[in-house]
Amino acid sequence: MPHAKFTIKINNNSGSKIDASQMSVSCAYGDEGKGGEAIYDDGFDGLPGIRILDGRSLSVPWACELPKNE
Numbered sequence: 001m002p003h004a005k006f007t008i009k010i011n012n013n014s015g016s017k018i019d020a021s022q023m024s025v026s027c028a029y030g031d032e033g034k035g036g037e038a039i040y041d042d043g044f045d046g047l048p049g050i051r052i053l054d055g056r057s058l059s060v061p062w063a064c065e066l067p068k069n070e
Contacts, residue, residue, distance in 0.1 A: 027064030
């Protein structure tokens with residue numbers, strides 16, 4: 001299945017902790033913003049259920065299904 005694979009990096013400079021499990025990621029494609037489903041296998045486990053401390057960052061691999069012509 002065609003998909004886009006990328007890394008999401010969250011930099012926390014908010015002055016407090018951020019709960020990564022409360023975040024969401026959406027993939028959209030095309031002029032109309034059609035939704036691409038997230039892939040949760042082959043090392044793509046979603047966002048971890050951790051808190052990111054102020055001044056720290058988190059990188060997470062992500063992938064979404066996309067039609068081949070997109």
